[in-house]
Amino acid sequence: MKTIKQVWDWFEHRLELRDSIWPVMRHPVPAALAKPVGWMYVFGSMTLTLLMLQIVTGVCLAMIYQPTAADAYASLEYLNYEAPFGWLLRAIHYWSATGMVVMLMVHMTQVFLMGAFKYPRELTWIVGVGLLTTTLVLAFTGQVLRYDGDSYWGVSVAVSAAGRVPFAGPSIVHLILGGEYIGSETLSRFFTLHVFILPGLLIGLLVVHLYLVVKRGISEPPTPGQPVDKATYGEEYEKLLEKGIPFFPHALYRDGVACAVAVLIVVGLAVIFGPKGPGEIPDPTLIHAEPRPDWYFLPVFAMAALSPPSMETFLMLGLPVIGILALVAVPFVAGSGERSARRRPVAVLVVLVTFVTLLILGWYGATSPWSPDMEAWSSTPVPAGIVEKLSPLELQGAVVFQNKCCRNCHALEGAGGKRGPDLTEVGIRMNPEAMVRQVVQGGGNMPAYAQQMNSAEVTALVAFLVKLRPAGIPPAAVPSAAAESLVAAPAETP
Amino acid sequence: MTHSPPTSNSPDEERRGLLQWSAIVLGAFATAAAGVPIVGFLLGPLRKRGDQWTTAGKVEQFPIGQTRLIDLENPLHGLGDGDAGKIAVYVRRADEEKFQIFAINCTHLGCPVNWLADAGLFMCPCHGGVYYEDGSHASGPPPRGLFQYEHRLEKGDLLVKLGHLPTLQQPG
Amino acid sequence: MPTANLYAIVAAILLLASMSIGCGKPDPAERFVRPDDITDFHVLFQQNCIGCHGATGDLGPAPPLADPLFQAIVSDDQLRETIADGRPGTLMPAFEKDQGGSLTTDQVQILVAGIRETWKAASTPTDKLPPYQVSTADPAGLKxxxxxxxxxLFETSCAKCHGDAGVGGDAGALNEPALARLMSxxxxxxxxxxxxxDLKMPDYVTLGKKSHTGEAFTSEQISDIAAYVRSLQQPTKIAALPADENQ
Structure with a gap:
């Protein structure tokens, strides 16, 4: 016992932790945090805990992962199938990344709704926006390191978008690729970013963020009718802290519980659902790829697909920048005044609209109805119930429908591509003349088939399409309003 | 920078001024000495490597009126590229002499377009961009027709000039 | 204590979930296989054939493969050739890589073997069957x-469903000029x-017994009927459309 005390004193004499760390641990926080509302203050710590989990699992994965285009895929398979716990570490890294982004958004939402970004904590928020941006770039680079078909073609998409930047486009493309094409130097770059540069940046920002949290103190839970006044806030906060409670042990234990739960959930998800991918082999000669980003970027993915061509470049390149600038501007626009969400209807509305928009875009991104089903023509059968009703010519028409890949964009009874309208009941919407015109001339986002089909094929196809209507309902006599909108609609909502 | 006033002759102050300037000047030199190679290295990829000619195959292996997907080795490929050092192109032989070599990358966002031989169309799986068999834009979001590579016929061989990833401002 | 409860609840949920869903450890059997290396007949058939020939080889718009009589008259070579090279001029595409398709020669062979194995005739037919192909030069013997x-023969048998002169009845018309170009x-x-x-159309035995002869059609009679059906489908009647007529 005496020896331990001696050793401790030896270190303490040199480190003087009692003067540096201990006051920080015991720094007073508003007394209200001991109440249940204190649970609103754990999200930042949960994000931090998942970041630490990311760092540890990431370091482990880097011991096996091969950051070259030739071997990366094989090393991922080795991790999945051979390395002890390799699959679980990959899974934890993936689910912890997911958890980190989720908790980061929850944390930001809480800070925003409780007005904690207001004076004097504006810089803490701005550094937080930096942390969000860095985390998202880490998420994207990490997705590229899962080097499979999605990753390869995902880089291709990112580069094609970057290549649209006026003037600097080609240079940006070269800097991202590290050369002329997607190859080993590209992957090495993403590896360096993901493993050295971005984590370094993240930790640097994090140090500033935490320094500010301690320096400016934890914000007290807002009370409606008590606006922040820059002239008096500092004094009021000082007074509040006089009645405050020490951070350690009270708030820290609460954080500890929440963080443990976060880790348990992440590991649980990892055990149950396992790692993501790798999917198909990243080989530029395998062209049946349909790259889809990880969930974080599904809204952006959907945005790029849904935007009209004239705004496309702006939405792809400009919107993310505007979004970040808007977040940075928040404390300058509303740096003082009411903090309680009960008195800030606009803030609540902004949060609601943002999340609903992200959810809808994310859902569209996940289902991507604008993507043709490239295999449908040969792998999605014509529903047997339709086939049974067909005459010899209509049967041939159905074969034309499949063979000319109409099915890749048009579904029958819900099966097939969703890019164009479902044609299960097209016979009651369009008359044969309108069908011929649509097939031969195209229009409304449909290619013209004049060069691709002979007259016999068009005749058979139209005979088949006319037959596509519920029993007992006569075919359309004139192109109805519905038929017109059928032609025009895809132009507006591809 | 505040220089020590010329009226002051104290050797101490002179030495301090000299030291201050030495630190600034030498520091600038040291930063440049280490920084130039680092920045130069980082900007290295900006140096363009031109596309190179490579043999796509014998002329007679491409039937007239058909479009074929062929796998080639990217002439620019380097160490550790593995499969990524390959490149696929579409070769369309319109008639005896006329060839068209298309990049597989969609002009919209670089996804790999698929040739649907029966429909006579190229279709992109990402956002449904469609091109006719001559590479011209048929429908969907692409801003232009397919990227085409330079090519020539020589001694019964079809030669293609390729290497870089085609994007809107750097087409084939 | 509420935190202990929380722990218990989380642990219970995780335990239940992992028991019900199972472990997330990746299964090597689910590794990605290069398209050229797929050797499973069912996967190949599903990816390439069912769009036109139906999910189970029948009830698709194209002629059924799940047909023991068809399997009895067609040879392996004829099947392989049709899959590899397609039927030029009709809607059956070529599937072999050399012909512009997406399958390797081995994969075509796997499809042939699989189709034979899956839908082979239950017993070897006793009667002499009419040949699938009359001769290479004149496959259907129309000359x-x-x-x-x-x-x-048509009027006494086929017309019961397809109508006189093939104008159509319960089974739809045959006198469509477009059919002459789409169907080989x-x-x-x-x-x-x-x-x-699969669509309730009887075979040559039943059809023949319904005709005035009262016996199964012979190979020659089948050619005669085919020639008559062709004569009903005068291709000159096809309305000119702004389409490439020679494609």
Whole structure:
């Protein structure tokens, strides 16, 4: 016992932790945090805990992962199938990344709704926006390191978008690729970013963020009718802290519980659902790829697909920048005044609209109805119930429908591509003349088939399409309003 | 920078001024000495490597009126590229002499377009961009027709000039 | 204590979830296989054939493969050739890589073997079957066919469903000029032989017994009927459309 005390004193004499760390641990926080509302203050710590989990699992994965285009895929398979716990570490890294982004958004939402970004904590928020941006770039680079078909073609998409930047486009493309094409130097770059540069940046920002949290103190839970006044806030906060409670042990234990739960959930998800991918082999000669980003970027993915061509470049390149600038501007626009969400209807509305928009875009991104089903023509059968009703010519028409890949964009009874309208009941919407015109001339986002089909094929196809209507309902006599909108609609909502 | 006033002759102050300037000047030199190679290295990829000619195959292996997907080795490929050092192109032989070599990358966002031989169309799986068999834009979001590579016929061989990833401002 | 409860609840949920969903450890069997290396017949058939030939090889718009009579008259080579090279001029595409398709020669062979194995005839037929192909030069034997004999057979048998002169009845019209260009002679012959069991069209035996002869159609009679059906589909009647007529 005496020896331990001696050793401790030896270190303490040199480190003087009692003067540096201990006051920080015991720094007073508003007394209200001991109440249940204190649970609103754990999200930042949960994000931090998942970041630490990311760092540890990431370091482990880097011991096996091969950051070259030739071997990366094989090393991922080795991790999945051979390395002890390799699959679980990959899974934890993936689910912890997911958890980190989720908790980061929850944390930001809480800070925003409780007005904690207001004076004097504006810089803490701005550094937080930096942390969000860095985390998202880490998420994207990490997705590229899962080097499979999605990753390869995902880089291709990112580069094609970057290549649209006026003037600097080609240079940006070269800097991202590290050369002329997607190859080993590209992957090495993403590896360096993901493993050295971005984590370094993240930790640097994090140090500033935490320094500010301690320096400016934890914000007290807002009370409606008590606006922040820059002239008096500092004094009021000082007074509040006089009645405050020490951070350690009270708030820290609460954080500890929440963080443990976060880790348990992440590991649980990892055990149950396992790692993501790798999917198909990243080989530029395998062209049946349909790259889809990880969930974080599904809204952006959907945005790029849904935007009209004239705004496309702006939405792809400009919107993310505007979004970040808007977040940075928040404390300058509303740096003082009411903090309680009960008195800030606009803030609540902004949060609601943002999340609903992200959810809808994310859902569209996940289902991507604008993507043709490239295999449908040969792998999605014509529903047997339709086939049974067909005459010899209509049967041939159905074969034309499949063979000319109409099915890749048009579904029958819900099966097939969703890019164009479902044609299960097209016979009651369009008359044969309108069908011929649509097939031969195209229009409304449909290619013209004049060069691709002979007259016999068009005749058979139209005979088949006319037959596509519920029993007992006569075919359309004139192109109805519905038929017109059928032609025009895809132009507006591809 | 505040220089020590010329009226002051104290050797101490002179030495301090000299030291201050030495630190600034030498520091600038040291930063440049280490920084130039680092920045130069980082900007290295900006140096363009031109596309190179490579043999796509014998002329007679491409039937007239058909479009074929062929796998080639990217002439620019380097160490550790593995499969990524390959490149696929579409070769369309319109008639005896006329060839068209298309990049597989969609002009919209670089996804790999698929040739649907029966429909006579190229279709992109990402956002449904469609091109006719001559590479011209048929429908969907692409801003232009397919990227085409330079090519020539020589001694019964079809030669293609390729290497870089085609994007809107750097087409084939 | 509430935190202990929380722990217990989380642990219970995780335990239940992992028991119900199972472990997330990746299964090597689910590794990605290069398209060229797929050797499973069912996967290849599902990816390439069912779009037109139906999910189970029948009830698709194209002639059924799940047809023992068809399997009995067609040879491995004929099947392989059709899959590899397609039927030029019709909607059956070529599937072999050399012909612009997406399958390797081995994969075509796997499809042939799989189709044979899956839908082979239950027993070897006792009667002599009419040949699938009459001769290489004239696959459906139309050159030497007698249209008038065909007409008589058609009117006494086929017309019951397809109407006189093929104008259509319960089974739809055959006098469509477009059919002459979309359906090859050999497919026409095959359909007269096998019928379409999945669409209630009887085979040559039943059809023949319904005709004035009262006996199964012979190979020549099948050619005669095919020739007559062809004569009903005068291609000159096709309305000119702004389409490439020679594609």
């Amino acid at each position: 030497d066919a007698n249209v008038m004999t065909g007409k008589e 002679d050999i497919v026409l012959r095959r359909l007269i032989i096998t019928g379409r069991p």
